[in-house]
Amino acid sequence: MPRTATIYRVDDASCAERFGIEPRVLGGAPGVWRRLRAGLPGLYARGWEGWLAGDGWRMQVSTWRHLTPSSRGAVDSIQVDVQGEGDPLPQLVQLCQSQGWSLFDDESGCFVDLDDPAGMSWNGEPPPPTPQPRTLAMMLVPDALRRELARREIVLLDLDGPADLDRDSTIARFPLGHADDVRDRIEAVIPGLRWFGRRGRASRDGTRLDLHLRPHGLIDTLRVSVSGPDADAWLAALCEANGWSALEPARREFCYLHATAREAAPPLPANVIALFPGR
Numbered sequence: 001m002p003r004t005a006t007i008y009r010v011d012d013a014s015c016a017e018r019f020g021i022e023p024r025v026l027g028g029a030p031g032v033w034r035r036l037r038a039g040l041p042g043l044y045a046r047g048w049e050g051w052l053a054g055d056g057w058r059m060q061v062s063t064w065r066h067l068t069p070s071s072r073g074a075v076d077s078i079q080v081d082v083q084g085e086g087d088p089l090p091q092l093v094q095l096c097q098s099q100g101w102s103l104f105d106d107e108s109g110c111f112v113d114l115d116d117p118a119g120m121s122w123n124g125e126p127p128p129p130t131p132q133p134r135t136l137a138m139m140l141v142p143d144a145l146r147r148e149l150a151r152r153e154i155v156l157l158d159l160d161g162p163a164d165l166d167r168d169s170t171i172a173r174f175p176l177g178h179a180d181d182v183r184d185r186i187e188a189v190i191p192g193l194r195w196f197g198r199r200g201r202a203s204r205d206g207t208r209l210d211l212h213l214r215p216h217g218l219i220d221t222l223r224v225s226v227s228g229p230d231a232d233a234w235l236a237a238l239c240e241a242n243g244w245s246a247l248e249p250a251r252r253e254f255c256y257l258h259a260t261a262r263e264a265a266p267p268l269p270a271n272v273i274a275l276f277p278g279r
Contacts (some may be wrong), residue, residue, distance in 0.1 A: 004106040007078035013102050013111035023076045030062055032075045039095035047071045054250050056086025069196050106151035122239045151227040155247045159261035176219045207231055
């Protein structure tokens with residue numbers, strides 16, 4: 001399962017959580033990459049992206065300045081994407097401690113306590129039988145605000161009628177469309193979306209949307225990540241215009257269900273036998 005975090009430089013992490021993140025510049029891109037290579041031995045970098053593999057995990061880091069990937073000029077954030085079941089958190093914590101940076105847990109919407117990072121939402125340990133104790137920062141931030149700050153993973157689908165997540169192991173759906181058509185549909189609803197190869201990003205008034213879209217072929221489902229106060233409104237506008245629905249896998253619920261997905265399919269004629277009875 002993919003996991004994400006973002007490295008910032010902020011004056012006060014607890015203040016940033018309560019009043020919004022206003023990151024300071026980490027430095028010029030060449031200097032930031034030198035510090036990343038020193039703190040993450042074995043990191044391979046090219047342009048504005050770098051890759052590092054460890055015990056059961058593969059990490060991709062990318063340097064950004066506002067909405068633009070930054071391989072030259074200033075950098076104000078470092079996005080971290082992790083694949084695999086291993087745990088690269090110790091390396092990230094050590095890196096941030098050595099550089100005076102802060103590590104933001106995109107899933108929980110809180111900064112990680114670098115002196116006690118065990119409460120991070122993806123620390124690689126099996127889920128305990130009882131909820132983990134919250135860090136002090138997490139207790140200071142209301143759940144509603146943490147939900148705004150947290151980066152939520154959303155799957156966009158074109159449902160073929162109502163879906164029962166508790167009963168159905170698979171969800172009946174149509175493809176979203178061909179890659180170029182899906183890209184045009186998203187751009188029509190989300191103005192200001194910028195593309196860098198297969199990666200798209202939009203940000204406005206504290207709300208942000210990120211996605212990866214392959215350049216060719218038929219798109220079955222599309223995973224996007226969103227955060228910010230207007231994230232649900234963006235998802236609703238995107239889905240309403242295209243007949244899609246938005247599933248939030250972490251909560252096992254739809255944050256937006258299109259009208260066509262709420263309507264039950266008409267009964268089959270008497271001379272037709274259903275291949276999947278009860279669906």
